[in-house]
Amino acid sequence: MSIKAVLFDLGETLLNYGRADIDTLLRQAARLTYDYLRRNTSFGGKLPRFGRYYHQHVFAIRLRYIWSNLTSREFNAQILLAQQLRRMGLPISPAQLDELCWLWYKPAGDLATIDPQLHHHLQCLQDMSLKLAIVSNTFSPPSVLDRHLKQFDLLRFFPVRQYSSEIVYRKPHPRIFQITLQRLGVCASEAVMVGDRIREDIKGARRIGIRAVLKKAYTNESKDAKGHVCVIKEIAELPDLISRWQGEIGT
Incomplete structure (x- = not known):
């Protein structure tokens, strides 16, 4: 069968975040959200001190993240955040919750x-009549990642975006790949998975018969x-x- 679709991981495949100090990022994010809540007069008097809010x-995030990695089941940060705010007695609208998640x-x-x-490289793939999709392990809600992709003008290339936060299953679980294939x-055997994680992207895809890069x-x-795995340094090589694989299939 010919190749008809390319599935992409997100982080370090399409978007390059690089090495970062997670503790620093979490503290910065907590400060941004705390200040947002404090500026809202309906929340101000109910907020705990920043230290308690942060911890x-x-x-809660770290505990759920550990659970996710142990079970291959994802959590949704938007749901978790809403639960935390309810415990603090902070009523919040859907629009405010979206902004806090961002x-x-x-x-x-x-x-x-x-x-x-x-x-340019993604357009080349589309010009080859290939369907493109994103398959990402993430606890961020879809609205947040779609907003970020839109900022990079990438949303238009990916009508199918499968985030683990909306379906529970995380790579390498077969179900997240199967759902994406169904949507496409x-x-x-007609798909290729491109990603940076050996266990999640490469082994997970190959386990159900998807070619992996x-x-x-x-x-x-x-x-x-381990085993014969095609390796690329840049998306430009795809x-x-x-095209070479298509030629081999046709012979």
């Missing part, structure tokens, strides 16, 4: 960069993918690679 939220993400999002030629209308990044330095 309550970060403890502010929790913003310090990490501000670090992100993309390849200056990424739009292709089968596993490892994109070099700091996340896979000194790691052995169009030629897929």
Whole structure:
């Protein structure tokens, strides 16, 4: 069968966040959200001190993150945040909750960069009649990541975006790949997965029959993918690679 779709991981594949100090990012995010709540007069008198606010939220996030990695089941930060605010007695509207979720993400999002030629490379893939999708492990709600992709003018390339936060399943669980394939209308043998994580992206995809391409990044330095795995340094290499595979399939 010919290749009809390319699935992309998000972090360190399409968006490059780089190495970052997680504790620093969490503290910056907590400060942004705390100040947002404090500026709202309906919340101001009910807010705890920043230290307590920070530790309550970060403890909840870290606990859920550990649980997610142990079970391959994702949590949704928007739901968790709403629960935390209710416990504090802080009524909040859906629009305010969306903005708070964005502010929790913003310090990490501000670090992100993309390849200056990424739009061109993605357009080349679309010009080859390939369907494109994103398959990402993330506890951020879809609205936050879509907002960030829109800022980079990437949203238009990916009509299908499958975030683990909206379906519970995390890579390498087969279900997140299967749901994405169903939404694209292709089968596993007609798809290619591109990502930087060996266990989640490469092994997870290959387990259900999807071809996999490892994109070099700091996340896979000194790691052995084991077995024959195609490796690229840049997305720019993908169009030629897929064209070569298409030629091999046709012979």
